[in-house]
Amino acid sequence: MPRPVIQVSNFTKTYRDFVAVDDVSFNVYDGEIFGLIGPNGAGKTTTMECVEGLRTPDGGRISVLGLDPFRDVHMLQQRVGVQLQEAQLQKRIKVKEAVKLWCVLYGRKAADGERLLEQLGLVEKRNAWFMTLSGGQKQRLFIVLALINDPEVVFLDELTTGLDPQSRRAIWELVRGIRERGKTVFLTTHLMEEAERLCDRVAIIERGRIVDMDAPEALIRRHCPERAVILSTDDPTAETRFRSIPSVDDVIVKDGRITVRGSQTDLVTEVIRCISESGLQVTDFRTVLPSLEDVFLKVTGHSIRD
Amino acid sequence: MPRGLLHLTWIEIKVFFREPLGAIGTVLMPVLVFVLLGKVGSRLAPNSQFTSSNVFRIDVPVFAAILISLNAVLSLVAIIAIYREGGILKRLRATPLRATTILTSHVIVKLLLTAATLVLTILLGKRYYPVGADVPLVAFGLALIITTWSILSVGFVIASIVPTARFAQPVGAAVLYPMLALSGLFVPFNAMSPTLQKIASVLPLTYSVSLLRGIWRGDAWSAHMGDIGALVLVFAVCTALSARIFRWE
Numbered sequence: 001m002p003r004p005v006i007q008v009s010n011f012t013k014t015y016r017d018f019v020a021v022d023d024v025s026f027n028v029y030d031g032e033i034f035g036l037i038g039p040n041g042a043g044k045t046t047t048m049e050c051v052e053g054l055r056t057p058d059g060g061r062i063s064v065l066g067l068d069p070f071r072d073v074h075m076l077q078q079r080v081g082v083q084l085q086e087a088q089l090q091k092r093i094k095v096k097e098a099v100k101l102w103c104v105l106y107g108r109k110a111a112d113g114e115r116l117l118e119q120l121g122l123v124e125k126r127n128a129w130f131m132t133l134s135g136g137q138k139q140r141l142f143i144v145l146a147l148i149n150d151p152e153v154v155f156l157d158e159l160t161t162g163l164d165p166q167s168r169r170a171i172w173e174l175v176r177g178i179r180e181r182g183k184t185v186f187l188t189t190h191l192m193e194e195a196e197r198l199c200d201r202v203a204i205i206e207r208g209r210i211v212d213m214d215a216p217e218a219l220i221r222r223h224c225p226e227r228a229v230i231l232s233t234d235d236p237t238a239e240t241r242f243r244s245i246p247s248v249d250d251v252i253v254k255d256g257r258i259t260v261r262g263s264q265t266d267l268v269t270e271v272i273r274c275i276s277e278s279g280l281q282v283t284d285f286r287t288v289l290p291s292l293e294d295v296f297l298k299v300t301g302h303s304i305r306d
Numbered sequence: 307m308p309r310g311l312l313h314l315t316w317i318e319i320k321v322f323f324r325e326p327l328g329a330i331g332t333v334l335m336p337v338l339v340f341v342l343l344g345k346v347g348s349r350l351a352p353n354s355q356f357t358s359s360n361v362f363r364i365d366v367p368v369f370a371a372i373l374i375s376l377n378a379v380l381s382l383v384a385i386i387a388i389y390r391e392g393g394i395l396k397r398l399r400a401t402p403l404r405a406t407t408i409l410t411s412h413v414i415v416k417l418l419l420t421a422a423t424l425v426l427t428i429l430l431g432k433r434y435y436p437v438g439a440d441v442p443l444v445a446f447g448l449a450l451i452i453t454t455w456s457i458l459s460v461g462f463v464i465a466s467i468v469p470t471a472r473f474a475q476p477v478g479a480a481v482l483y484p485m486l487a488l489s490g491l492f493v494p495f496n497a498m499s500p501t502l503q504k505i506a507s508v509l510p511l512t513y514s515v516s517l518l519r520g521i522w523r524g525d526a527w528s529a530h531m532g533d534i535g536a537l538v539l540v541f542a543v544c545t546a547l548s549a550r551i552f553r554w555e
Binding site for chain 2: 052054074078082084086087089090092093097100101102104106129
Protein backbone atom coordinates (compact mmCIF):
# COMPACT_ATOMS: atom_id res chain seq x y z
CA MET A 1 0.00 0.00 0.00
CA PRO A 2 1.51 3.38 -0.97
CA ARG A 3 1.85 5.93 1.82
CA PRO A 4 -0.84 8.60 2.18
CA VAL A 5 0.50 12.09 1.43
CA ILE A 6 -2.74 13.84 2.32
CA GLN A 7 -4.87 12.72 5.24
CA VAL A 8 -8.18 14.40 5.95
CA SER A 9 -10.34 13.16 8.80
CA ASN A 10 -13.69 14.48 10.01
CA PHE A 11 -13.00 17.84 8.41
CA THR A 12 -15.73 20.47 8.80
CA LYS A 13 -15.99 24.04 7.57
CA THR A 14 -18.83 26.47 8.23
CA TYR A 15 -19.45 29.95 6.82
CA ARG A 16 -21.76 31.69 9.30
CA ASP A 17 -24.84 29.42 9.28
CA PHE A 18 -23.92 27.59 6.11
CA VAL A 19 -22.16 24.26 6.54
CA ALA A 20 -19.89 24.15 3.48
CA VAL A 21 -18.11 20.91 4.35
CA ASP A 22 -19.52 18.41 6.80
CA ASP A 23 -17.43 15.64 8.36
CA VAL A 24 -15.33 14.78 5.34
CA SER A 25 -12.59 12.12 5.49
CA PHE A 26 -10.29 10.82 2.76
CA ASN A 27 -6.69 9.98 2.01
CA VAL A 28 -4.67 10.77 -1.09
CA TYR A 29 -1.86 8.32 -1.78
CA ASP A 30 1.61 8.86 -3.14
CA GLY A 31 1.76 9.01 -6.95
CA GLU A 32 -1.96 8.95 -7.71
CA ILE A 33 -4.31 11.42 -9.34
CA PHE A 34 -7.12 11.91 -6.86
CA GLY A 35 -10.23 13.86 -7.85
CA LEU A 36 -12.82 15.56 -5.71
CA ILE A 37 -15.88 15.71 -7.95
CA GLY A 38 -19.24 17.33 -7.56
CA PRO A 39 -21.36 20.25 -8.72
CA ASN A 40 -20.48 23.89 -8.10
CA GLY A 41 -21.00 24.82 -4.46
CA ALA A 42 -20.58 21.24 -3.21
CA GLY A 43 -17.55 22.17 -1.09
CA LYS A 44 -14.73 21.10 -3.42
CA THR A 45 -12.78 24.35 -3.41
CA THR A 46 -13.32 24.92 0.30
CA THR A 47 -11.90 21.49 1.02
CA MET A 48 -8.96 22.00 -1.33
CA GLU A 49 -8.12 25.43 0.05
CA CYS A 50 -8.13 24.13 3.61
CA VAL A 51 -5.81 21.32 2.54
CA GLU A 52 -3.56 23.93 0.91
CA GLY A 53 -3.49 25.97 4.12
CA LEU A 54 -5.26 28.98 2.59
CA ARG A 55 -8.28 28.60 4.90
CA THR A 56 -8.70 27.34 8.44
CA PRO A 57 -10.83 24.28 9.06
CA ASP A 58 -13.44 24.53 11.83
CA GLY A 59 -13.09 20.94 12.85
CA GLY A 60 -11.28 17.70 12.09
CA ARG A 61 -7.66 17.00 11.19
CA ILE A 62 -5.78 17.65 7.97
CA SER A 63 -2.23 16.57 7.33
CA VAL A 64 -0.24 17.10 4.13
CA LEU A 65 3.21 15.48 3.84
CA GLY A 66 3.09 15.13 7.61
CA LEU A 67 2.54 18.88 8.12
CA ASP A 68 -0.40 20.84 9.48
CA PRO A 69 -1.31 22.91 6.40
CA PHE A 70 -2.49 25.98 8.28
CA ARG A 71 0.15 26.12 11.01
CA ASP A 72 3.07 25.06 8.80
CA VAL A 73 1.83 26.79 5.64
CA HIS A 74 5.19 28.37 4.84
CA MET A 75 7.02 25.07 5.14
CA LEU A 76 4.32 23.35 3.11
CA GLN A 77 4.38 25.95 0.32
CA GLN A 78 7.95 24.95 -0.51
CA ARG A 79 6.87 21.35 -1.13
CA VAL A 80 3.53 21.70 -2.91
CA GLY A 81 2.39 23.38 -6.13
CA VAL A 82 -0.91 25.20 -6.34
CA GLN A 83 -3.24 26.23 -9.14
CA LEU A 84 -6.23 28.19 -7.86
CA GLN A 85 -9.69 28.36 -9.37
CA GLU A 86 -10.28 31.59 -11.31
CA ALA A 87 -7.01 33.14 -10.23
CA GLN A 88 -5.37 35.78 -12.39
CA LEU A 89 -2.04 37.51 -12.60
CA GLN A 90 -1.37 41.18 -13.20
CA LYS A 91 -2.89 41.94 -16.61
CA ARG A 92 0.31 43.37 -18.03
CA ILE A 93 2.87 41.11 -16.42
CA LYS A 94 4.95 39.24 -19.00
CA VAL A 95 5.02 35.46 -18.95
CA LYS A 96 8.78 35.45 -18.40
CA GLU A 97 8.47 37.97 -15.55
CA ALA A 98 5.93 35.83 -13.71
CA VAL A 99 8.11 32.76 -14.14
CA LYS A 100 11.21 34.66 -12.96
CA LEU A 101 9.34 35.98 -9.90
CA TRP A 102 8.22 32.47 -8.98
CA CYS A 103 11.81 31.22 -9.39
CA VAL A 104 13.02 33.95 -7.03
CA LEU A 105 10.29 33.17 -4.50
CA TYR A 106 11.09 29.48 -4.41
CA GLY A 107 14.86 29.92 -4.66
CA ARG A 108 15.06 28.12 -8.00
CA LYS A 109 17.33 28.77 -10.95
CA ALA A 110 15.78 30.77 -13.81
CA ALA A 111 16.71 27.87 -16.11
CA ASP A 112 14.19 25.63 -14.31
CA GLY A 113 11.41 28.03 -15.25
CA GLU A 114 12.59 28.31 -18.84
CA ARG A 115 12.65 24.54 -19.19
CA LEU A 116 9.06 24.29 -17.95
CA LEU A 117 7.96 27.00 -20.38
CA GLU A 118 9.46 24.89 -23.13
CA GLN A 119 7.82 21.68 -21.90
CA LEU A 120 4.41 23.33 -21.74
CA GLY A 121 4.75 24.99 -25.13
CA LEU A 122 4.84 28.59 -23.95
CA VAL A 123 8.27 29.62 -25.23
CA GLU A 124 6.86 31.83 -28.01
CA LYS A 125 4.71 33.56 -25.39
CA ARG A 126 7.65 34.48 -23.12
CA ASN A 127 7.27 38.19 -23.86
CA ALA A 128 3.49 38.26 -24.03
CA TRP A 129 1.40 40.05 -21.41
CA PHE A 130 -0.75 37.79 -19.26
CA MET A 131 -3.95 39.48 -20.51
CA THR A 132 -3.17 38.55 -24.12
CA LEU A 133 -2.98 34.80 -23.43
CA SER A 134 -5.84 32.49 -24.37
CA GLY A 135 -7.65 30.52 -21.66
CA GLY A 136 -5.62 27.42 -22.39
CA GLN A 137 -2.34 29.34 -22.38
CA LYS A 138 -3.20 30.94 -19.04
CA GLN A 139 -3.91 27.54 -17.52
CA ARG A 140 -0.65 26.19 -18.97
CA LEU A 141 1.19 29.12 -17.39
CA PHE A 142 -0.48 28.36 -14.05
CA ILE A 143 0.69 24.77 -14.38
CA VAL A 144 4.23 26.04 -15.04
CA LEU A 145 4.02 28.19 -11.89
CA ALA A 146 2.61 25.29 -9.88
CA LEU A 147 5.52 23.07 -10.96
CA ILE A 148 8.39 25.55 -10.57
CA ASN A 149 9.45 24.34 -7.14
CA ASP A 150 9.42 20.70 -8.27
CA PRO A 151 6.62 19.98 -5.76
CA GLU A 152 5.77 16.61 -4.27
CA VAL A 153 2.04 17.31 -4.39
CA VAL A 154 0.23 19.40 -7.03
CA PHE A 155 -3.20 20.93 -6.39
CA LEU A 156 -5.36 21.69 -9.42
CA ASP A 157 -8.70 23.40 -8.81
CA GLU A 158 -11.14 23.27 -11.77
CA LEU A 159 -8.21 23.31 -14.14
CA THR A 160 -10.08 23.07 -17.42
CA THR A 161 -13.27 24.98 -16.67
CA GLY A 162 -14.07 27.33 -19.53
CA LEU A 163 -11.65 25.73 -21.97
CA ASP A 164 -12.60 24.35 -25.38
CA PRO A 165 -12.50 20.55 -25.78
CA GLN A 166 -9.19 20.62 -27.65
CA SER A 167 -7.32 22.63 -24.99
CA ARG A 168 -8.95 20.46 -22.35
CA ARG A 169 -7.52 17.30 -23.87
CA ALA A 170 -4.09 18.90 -24.14
CA ILE A 171 -4.23 19.85 -20.44
CA TRP A 172 -5.24 16.28 -19.50
CA GLU A 173 -2.10 15.03 -21.22
CA LEU A 174 -0.05 17.48 -19.15
CA VAL A 175 -1.64 16.31 -15.91
CA ARG A 176 -0.87 12.69 -16.77
CA GLY A 177 2.69 13.88 -17.39
CA ILE A 178 2.81 15.30 -13.87
CA ARG A 179 1.88 11.90 -12.45
CA GLU A 180 4.50 10.22 -14.61
CA ARG A 181 7.13 12.38 -12.92
CA GLY A 182 6.19 10.65 -9.70
CA LYS A 183 4.13 13.46 -8.24
CA THR A 184 0.80 13.22 -6.49
CA VAL A 185 -2.06 15.20 -8.01
CA PHE A 186 -5.11 16.35 -6.05
CA LEU A 187 -7.70 17.94 -8.34
CA THR A 188 -11.28 19.11 -8.26
CA THR A 189 -13.64 19.10 -11.21
CA HIS A 190 -17.32 19.22 -11.98
CA LEU A 191 -16.66 17.56 -15.33
CA MET A 192 -17.37 13.87 -15.00
CA GLU A 193 -15.63 13.02 -18.23
CA GLU A 194 -12.48 14.70 -16.97
CA ALA A 195 -12.60 12.77 -13.71
CA GLU A 196 -13.20 9.48 -15.50
CA ARG A 197 -10.35 9.93 -17.95
CA LEU A 198 -7.82 11.42 -15.57
CA CYS A 199 -8.31 10.22 -12.02
CA ASP A 200 -7.08 7.02 -10.44
CA ARG A 201 -9.58 7.53 -7.65
CA VAL A 202 -12.42 9.98 -7.10
CA ALA A 203 -14.52 11.10 -4.18
CA ILE A 204 -18.02 12.31 -5.03
CA ILE A 205 -18.91 15.29 -2.86
CA GLU A 206 -22.45 16.62 -2.59
CA ARG A 207 -23.65 19.37 -0.26
CA GLY A 208 -20.46 19.18 1.76
CA ARG A 209 -20.49 15.42 2.28
CA ILE A 210 -18.62 12.64 0.54
CA VAL A 211 -21.17 10.28 -0.96
CA ASP A 212 -18.80 7.63 -2.24
CA MET A 213 -15.16 7.16 -3.09
CA ASP A 214 -13.27 4.70 -5.28
CA ALA A 215 -11.67 4.19 -8.69
CA PRO A 216 -14.05 5.46 -11.41
CA GLU A 217 -14.51 1.97 -12.91
CA ALA A 218 -15.24 0.52 -9.49
CA LEU A 219 -17.86 3.20 -8.81
CA ILE A 220 -19.49 2.49 -12.15
CA ARG A 221 -19.52 -1.27 -11.51
CA ARG A 222 -20.97 -0.70 -8.06
CA HIS A 223 -23.69 1.82 -8.88
CA CYS A 224 -24.43 1.52 -12.58
CA PRO A 225 -23.63 -1.95 -13.90
CA GLU A 226 -26.41 -1.69 -16.55
CA ARG A 227 -25.14 -1.51 -20.09
CA ALA A 228 -26.75 -1.88 -23.47
CA VAL A 229 -26.04 -2.82 -27.06
CA ILE A 230 -28.14 -1.06 -29.69
CA LEU A 231 -28.19 -2.61 -33.16
CA SER A 232 -30.24 -2.67 -36.35
CA THR A 233 -31.12 -5.82 -38.23
CA ASP A 234 -33.93 -7.07 -40.46
CA ASP A 235 -33.64 -10.64 -39.20
CA PRO A 236 -36.92 -11.56 -37.43
CA THR A 237 -35.20 -14.20 -35.31
CA ALA A 238 -32.80 -11.73 -33.73
CA GLU A 239 -34.94 -10.91 -30.70
CA THR A 240 -35.32 -14.53 -29.57
CA ARG A 241 -31.67 -15.24 -30.20
CA PHE A 242 -30.59 -12.34 -27.98
CA ARG A 243 -33.07 -13.33 -25.28
CA SER A 244 -31.41 -16.72 -25.04
CA ILE A 245 -28.10 -15.17 -23.94
CA PRO A 246 -27.80 -15.81 -20.15
CA SER A 247 -26.37 -12.34 -19.29
CA VAL A 248 -29.16 -10.48 -21.10
CA ASP A 249 -31.82 -8.92 -18.84
CA ASP A 250 -34.07 -7.42 -21.46
CA VAL A 251 -34.50 -6.96 -25.22
CA ILE A 252 -36.53 -4.10 -26.63
CA VAL A 253 -37.50 -3.92 -30.30
CA LYS A 254 -38.60 -0.59 -31.70
CA ASP A 255 -38.63 0.74 -35.28
CA GLY A 256 -36.31 -2.04 -36.46
CA ARG A 257 -33.81 -1.15 -33.78
CA ILE A 258 -32.98 -3.65 -31.06
CA THR A 259 -31.74 -2.65 -27.62
CA VAL A 260 -30.16 -5.44 -25.61
CA ARG A 261 -29.71 -4.72 -21.91
CA GLY A 262 -27.71 -6.45 -19.22
CA SER A 263 -25.62 -5.88 -16.11
CA GLN A 264 -22.71 -8.25 -16.70
CA THR A 265 -19.39 -7.05 -18.05
CA ASP A 266 -19.46 -9.77 -20.71
CA LEU A 267 -22.71 -8.50 -22.27
CA VAL A 268 -21.05 -6.93 -25.32
CA THR A 269 -18.89 -9.99 -25.96
CA GLU A 270 -21.86 -12.30 -25.69
CA VAL A 271 -23.97 -10.23 -28.10
CA ILE A 272 -21.14 -10.17 -30.64
CA ARG A 273 -20.65 -13.91 -30.26
CA CYS A 274 -24.38 -14.47 -30.83
CA ILE A 275 -24.39 -12.29 -33.96
CA SER A 276 -21.38 -14.08 -35.35
CA GLU A 277 -22.60 -17.63 -34.58
CA SER A 278 -26.08 -17.11 -36.00
CA GLY A 279 -24.85 -15.15 -39.02
CA LEU A 280 -27.14 -12.16 -38.39
CA GLN A 281 -26.92 -9.30 -40.90
CA VAL A 282 -26.39 -6.20 -38.76
CA THR A 283 -26.47 -2.74 -40.32
CA ASP A 284 -25.69 -0.74 -37.20
CA PHE A 285 -24.06 -1.55 -33.89
CA ARG A 286 -23.17 0.56 -30.91
CA THR A 287 -22.79 0.19 -27.17
CA VAL A 288 -24.11 2.37 -24.39
CA LEU A 289 -21.84 2.07 -21.39
CA PRO A 290 -22.47 3.72 -18.03
CA SER A 291 -20.26 6.63 -17.07
CA LEU A 292 -19.39 8.51 -13.94
CA GLU A 293 -22.15 10.91 -14.92
CA ASP A 294 -24.68 8.08 -14.46
CA VAL A 295 -23.08 7.19 -11.14
CA PHE A 296 -23.51 10.76 -10.00
CA LEU A 297 -27.17 10.74 -11.01
CA LYS A 298 -27.69 7.47 -9.20
CA VAL A 299 -26.01 8.33 -5.91
CA THR A 300 -27.25 11.91 -5.61
CA GLY A 301 -30.63 11.59 -7.29
CA HIS A 302 -30.01 14.46 -9.68
CA SER A 303 -27.83 15.36 -12.64
CA ILE A 304 -24.60 17.24 -12.01
CA ARG A 305 -25.79 19.97 -14.36
CA ASP A 306 -28.89 20.80 -12.32
CA MET B 307 14.67 42.29 3.31
CA PRO B 308 11.68 39.99 2.75
CA ARG B 309 12.14 37.51 -0.06
CA GLY B 310 10.85 38.75 -3.41
CA LEU B 311 10.14 42.34 -2.29
CA LEU B 312 12.54 44.03 -4.70
CA HIS B 313 11.61 41.72 -7.53
CA LEU B 314 7.88 42.17 -7.04
CA THR B 315 8.25 45.96 -6.65
CA TRP B 316 10.18 46.18 -9.91
CA ILE B 317 7.48 44.15 -11.68
CA GLU B 318 4.74 46.37 -10.23
CA ILE B 319 6.53 49.49 -11.48
CA LYS B 320 6.82 48.06 -14.98
CA VAL B 321 3.21 46.85 -14.95
CA PHE B 322 2.05 50.30 -13.81
CA PHE B 323 3.72 52.09 -16.69
CA ARG B 324 2.40 49.58 -19.21
CA GLU B 325 -1.11 50.86 -18.53
CA PRO B 326 -1.06 54.20 -20.32
CA LEU B 327 -4.27 55.61 -18.82
CA GLY B 328 -3.32 54.88 -15.25
CA ALA B 329 0.15 56.29 -15.67
CA ILE B 330 -1.07 59.43 -17.44
CA GLY B 331 -3.86 60.03 -14.95
CA THR B 332 -1.69 59.55 -11.91
CA VAL B 333 1.52 61.23 -12.99
CA LEU B 334 0.47 63.86 -15.49
CA MET B 335 -2.79 65.10 -14.00
CA PRO B 336 -1.26 66.93 -11.01
CA VAL B 337 1.52 68.25 -13.25
CA LEU B 338 -1.04 69.62 -15.70
CA VAL B 339 -3.12 71.23 -12.96
CA PHE B 340 -0.03 72.89 -11.59
CA VAL B 341 1.21 74.16 -14.94
CA LEU B 342 -2.25 75.34 -16.03
CA LEU B 343 -2.80 77.23 -12.79
CA GLY B 344 0.61 78.80 -13.35
CA LYS B 345 -0.26 79.82 -16.91
CA VAL B 346 -3.61 81.28 -15.91
CA GLY B 347 -2.02 83.03 -12.97
CA SER B 348 0.75 84.66 -14.94
CA ARG B 349 -1.72 85.80 -17.57
CA LEU B 350 -4.04 87.33 -14.98
CA ALA B 351 -1.27 89.25 -13.34
CA PRO B 352 1.67 89.48 -15.65
CA ASN B 353 3.43 91.98 -13.52
CA SER B 354 4.10 89.64 -10.70
CA GLN B 355 1.49 91.00 -8.35
CA PHE B 356 -0.39 87.76 -8.37
CA THR B 357 2.60 85.52 -8.56
CA SER B 358 4.02 87.08 -5.46
CA SER B 359 0.80 86.63 -3.50
CA ASN B 360 0.61 84.03 -0.80
CA VAL B 361 -2.06 82.10 -2.65
CA PHE B 362 0.16 81.66 -5.62
CA ARG B 363 3.44 81.27 -3.82
CA ILE B 364 2.32 78.81 -1.22
CA ASP B 365 -1.18 77.45 -1.66
CA VAL B 366 -0.99 76.42 -5.30
CA PRO B 367 2.19 74.37 -4.83
CA VAL B 368 0.74 72.79 -1.69
CA PHE B 369 -2.50 72.08 -3.55
CA ALA B 370 -0.58 70.44 -6.40
CA ALA B 371 1.42 68.41 -3.91
CA ILE B 372 -1.72 67.19 -2.13
CA LEU B 373 -3.20 66.24 -5.50
CA ILE B 374 -0.09 64.18 -6.22
CA SER B 375 -0.54 62.44 -2.92
CA LEU B 376 -4.27 61.82 -3.34
CA ASN B 377 -3.76 60.50 -6.85
CA ALA B 378 -1.23 58.02 -5.58
CA VAL B 379 -3.68 56.89 -2.89
CA LEU B 380 -6.61 56.59 -5.32
CA SER B 381 -4.44 54.62 -7.68
CA LEU B 382 -3.51 52.28 -4.82
CA VAL B 383 -7.18 51.81 -3.86
CA ALA B 384 -8.07 50.95 -7.46
CA ILE B 385 -5.16 48.57 -7.92
CA ILE B 386 -5.78 46.71 -4.67
CA ALA B 387 -9.47 46.36 -5.53
CA ILE B 388 -8.68 45.09 -9.02
CA TYR B 389 -6.06 42.69 -7.67
CA ARG B 390 -8.47 41.36 -5.10
CA GLU B 391 -11.38 40.98 -7.49
CA GLY B 392 -9.20 39.29 -10.10
CA GLY B 393 -7.78 36.81 -7.62
CA ILE B 394 -4.28 38.21 -8.09
CA LEU B 395 -3.79 38.89 -4.37
CA LYS B 396 -4.96 35.38 -3.58
CA ARG B 397 -2.63 33.84 -6.16
CA LEU B 398 0.37 35.79 -4.84
CA ARG B 399 -0.50 34.88 -1.27
CA ALA B 400 -0.45 31.18 -2.15
CA THR B 401 3.31 31.49 -2.76
CA PRO B 402 6.10 31.99 -0.21
CA LEU B 403 5.43 35.74 -0.55
CA ARG B 404 4.30 37.12 2.79
CA ALA B 405 1.11 39.18 2.83
CA THR B 406 2.97 42.22 4.13
CA THR B 407 5.52 41.93 1.33
CA ILE B 408 2.78 42.17 -1.30
CA LEU B 409 1.28 45.30 0.28
CA THR B 410 4.69 46.85 1.02
CA SER B 411 5.67 46.58 -2.63
CA HIS B 412 2.59 48.61 -3.56
CA VAL B 413 3.37 51.25 -0.94
CA ILE B 414 6.93 51.55 -2.26
CA VAL B 415 5.69 51.93 -5.84
CA LYS B 416 3.28 54.70 -4.80
CA LEU B 417 5.93 56.55 -2.78
CA LEU B 418 8.39 56.40 -5.67
CA LEU B 419 5.65 57.60 -7.98
CA THR B 420 4.86 60.50 -5.65
CA ALA B 421 8.49 61.57 -5.56
CA ALA B 422 8.85 61.25 -9.32
CA THR B 423 5.68 63.27 -9.97
CA LEU B 424 6.85 65.98 -7.59
CA VAL B 425 10.18 66.28 -9.40
CA LEU B 426 8.41 66.41 -12.75
CA THR B 427 5.99 69.05 -11.49
CA ILE B 428 8.78 71.25 -10.19
CA LEU B 429 10.77 70.96 -13.40
CA LEU B 430 7.79 71.82 -15.60
CA GLY B 431 6.39 74.45 -13.26
CA LYS B 432 9.63 76.38 -12.95
CA ARG B 433 8.63 78.80 -15.68
CA TYR B 434 5.55 80.00 -13.87
CA TYR B 435 6.48 79.87 -10.26
CA PRO B 436 9.09 81.72 -8.35
CA VAL B 437 10.58 78.52 -7.06
CA GLY B 438 13.96 79.66 -5.95
CA ALA B 439 16.63 79.05 -3.42
CA ASP B 440 14.34 80.05 -0.59
CA VAL B 441 12.16 76.94 -0.94
CA PRO B 442 13.47 73.82 0.78
CA LEU B 443 12.60 71.38 -1.99
CA VAL B 444 14.18 68.29 -0.48
CA ALA B 445 12.46 68.86 2.86
CA PHE B 446 9.19 69.52 1.04
CA GLY B 447 9.61 66.28 -0.90
CA LEU B 448 10.17 64.44 2.35
CA ALA B 449 7.07 66.05 3.88
CA LEU B 450 5.06 64.93 0.86
CA ILE B 451 6.37 61.38 1.21
CA ILE B 452 5.34 61.36 4.88
CA THR B 453 1.90 62.66 3.91
CA THR B 454 1.44 60.09 1.16
CA TRP B 455 2.68 57.25 3.35
CA SER B 456 0.13 58.20 6.00
CA ILE B 457 -2.80 58.69 3.60
CA LEU B 458 -1.97 55.39 1.86
CA SER B 459 -3.04 53.67 5.07
CA VAL B 460 -6.43 55.41 4.70
CA GLY B 461 -6.40 54.00 1.17
CA PHE B 462 -5.95 50.50 2.56
CA VAL B 463 -8.99 50.98 4.80
CA ILE B 464 -11.04 52.13 1.78
CA ALA B 465 -9.71 49.22 -0.28
CA SER B 466 -10.73 46.85 2.51
CA ILE B 467 -14.31 48.08 2.52
CA VAL B 468 -15.03 48.68 -1.17
CA PRO B 469 -16.63 45.52 -2.52
CA THR B 470 -15.70 45.74 -6.19
CA ALA B 471 -13.04 47.31 -8.35
CA ARG B 472 -15.62 49.35 -10.22
CA PHE B 473 -16.50 51.37 -7.13
CA ALA B 474 -13.00 51.65 -5.75
CA GLN B 475 -11.96 54.88 -7.44
CA PRO B 476 -15.28 56.79 -6.97
CA VAL B 477 -15.62 55.70 -3.35
CA GLY B 478 -12.01 56.64 -2.72
CA ALA B 479 -12.57 60.04 -4.31
CA ALA B 480 -15.78 60.55 -2.32
CA VAL B 481 -13.89 59.92 0.91
CA LEU B 482 -10.70 61.82 0.16
CA TYR B 483 -11.81 64.96 -1.71
CA PRO B 484 -14.18 66.23 1.02
CA MET B 485 -11.23 65.87 3.38
CA LEU B 486 -9.36 68.18 1.07
CA ALA B 487 -12.17 70.75 1.22
CA LEU B 488 -11.87 70.89 5.00
CA SER B 489 -8.09 70.68 5.07
CA GLY B 490 -7.59 74.39 5.59
CA LEU B 491 -6.23 74.89 2.11
CA PHE B 492 -9.29 76.65 0.72
CA VAL B 493 -10.92 77.95 3.86
CA PRO B 494 -8.61 78.90 6.72
CA PHE B 495 -9.08 76.67 9.75
CA ASN B 496 -9.92 79.66 11.98
CA ALA B 497 -12.68 80.80 9.64
CA MET B 498 -14.58 77.52 9.94
CA SER B 499 -17.53 77.03 12.29
CA PRO B 500 -16.68 75.16 15.51
CA THR B 501 -18.39 72.00 14.19
CA LEU B 502 -16.39 72.03 10.98
CA GLN B 503 -13.24 72.72 12.97
CA LYS B 504 -13.94 69.61 15.04
CA ILE B 505 -14.39 67.52 11.92
CA ALA B 506 -11.33 69.01 10.27
CA SER B 507 -9.20 68.27 13.30
CA VAL B 508 -9.72 64.51 12.95
CA LEU B 509 -9.04 64.45 9.21
CA PRO B 510 -5.50 63.57 8.19
CA LEU B 511 -5.34 66.01 5.29
CA THR B 512 -5.64 68.95 7.70
CA TYR B 513 -2.29 67.95 9.16
CA SER B 514 -0.82 67.23 5.74
CA VAL B 515 -1.70 70.73 4.55
CA SER B 516 -0.32 72.31 7.70
CA LEU B 517 2.92 70.33 7.36
CA LEU B 518 3.40 70.94 3.64
CA ARG B 519 2.53 74.62 3.90
CA GLY B 520 4.90 75.12 6.80
CA ILE B 521 7.82 73.29 5.21
CA TRP B 522 7.29 75.14 1.93
CA ARG B 523 7.35 78.43 3.84
CA GLY B 524 10.63 77.44 5.38
CA ASP B 525 9.51 76.41 8.88
CA ALA B 526 11.77 74.13 10.88
CA TRP B 527 10.70 70.48 11.26
CA SER B 528 10.47 71.02 14.98
CA ALA B 529 7.56 73.41 14.45
CA HIS B 530 5.50 70.62 12.86
CA MET B 531 6.09 67.67 15.17
CA GLY B 532 2.37 67.83 16.03
CA ASP B 533 1.42 67.41 12.36
CA ILE B 534 3.85 64.55 11.90
CA GLY B 535 2.62 62.94 15.10
CA ALA B 536 -0.96 63.14 13.86
CA LEU B 537 0.01 61.59 10.51
CA VAL B 538 1.89 58.78 12.24
CA LEU B 539 -1.16 58.20 14.44
CA VAL B 540 -3.40 58.03 11.35
CA PHE B 541 -1.02 55.49 9.85
CA ALA B 542 -0.97 53.39 13.02
CA VAL B 543 -4.75 53.42 13.45
CA CYS B 544 -5.57 52.77 9.79
CA THR B 545 -2.95 50.04 9.44
CA ALA B 546 -4.26 48.28 12.53
CA LEU B 547 -7.82 48.69 11.26
CA SER B 548 -7.11 47.38 7.77
CA ALA B 549 -5.11 44.48 9.21
CA ARG B 550 -8.39 43.48 10.90
CA ILE B 551 -10.82 44.10 8.07
CA PHE B 552 -8.68 43.59 4.97
CA ARG B 553 -9.98 40.84 2.69
CA TRP B 554 -7.65 39.06 0.31
CA GLU B 555 -10.43 37.71 -1.89
